[in-house]
Amino acid sequence: MSGDAVTSGEPLNDSERDFEGALRPQSLNEFVGQHKVVSQLGLLLKAAEMDSRTPDHILLSGPPGLGKTTLAMIVAHESGRSLRMSSGPAISHAGDLAALLSSLVPGEVLFIDEIHRMARSAEEMLYLAMEDFRIDIMVGKGVGASSIPLDLPPFTLVGATTRTGLLASPLRDRFGFTAHLEFYEVEELKTVLSRSAQLLSINIPDSALLEIARRSRGTPRIANRLLRRVRDYMTVHSSEDAAHAVELALALYDVDERGLDRLDRSVLSALVERFNGGPVGVNSLAISIGEESETIEATVEPFLIREGLMSRTHRGRIATSQGWAHLGLTPPSINP
């Protein structure tokens, strides 16, 4: 996925990953927001513990950076089990999945990120593994081919996806619990930021944290990254004026007053200026700005829709009057 380095959902490098790791909540109690999902998961884990069984398989969906990986880690941690991590793109055929599943230790939590990108043959193998803790390994080809059943230890699969719609329904149906993570409210992000500032020993007033929270696209990962950039700014410029540092650091990274980054703005501008506000299909929109349509659908669109700047109709994406106004333009009268 491409996009702005600071505000995109992608970790930047090892140092960014370490930084994220250091700030990850370790328990459901520490996890900010998503109250319903947290209560539901808490109940699921408690019931499994009381019945001495592995927790049900869990599917987490939502835009990048909202806490899916963090929740998978918490599931393992709170249920006292080890965690094995993999991702859909790393499972490019059924053999990859067979090797992974057959090496699990009993009760282990298996996290598959971007599960919608797993190979179809692996996905089909996963149905049986999730339901019966068994797989059939095909040996040979053509008429001489045969299958050898292999029993697996019980495990809990935690799948994460930015695109539930891309999962085949037989796979979706095999998860005992599915949850969609929503963008965070500003106050919740401020709580995330206060916790991070404390962990990183950054001395920053509440008003500056609130401003960062307001401009973090409803996403904890982005909030933490912006905090880091503000800290960098204060360090490099030996500044103690946090409010000023927030303004300048966010401007430097092209985050506007509503939290839109460069990619968000280029999608909105293309929609308004090249397609006269739409309706336009996501593929045409993506091509016009040289971006992957998956990135737009998973990352940009949910945010612009939530902000009321864009909407989806059966004929395609349209810019709302607020979307036009955000770019300082007036919509033609036929647009909403």
Ligand SMILES: Nc1ncnc2c1ncn2[C@@H]1O[C@H](COP(=O)(O)OP(=O)(O)OP(=O)(O)O)[C@@H](O)[C@H]1O
């Ligand atoms: N509810 C939360 N409370 C506090 N911090 C959070 C919360 N959710 C996420 N974070 C922070 O945001 C960062 C990103 O979260 P995480 O990696 O879990 O997102 P993700 O949804 O798995 O993203 P991706 O889809 O890109 O893998 C983590 O470092 C974590 O510290």
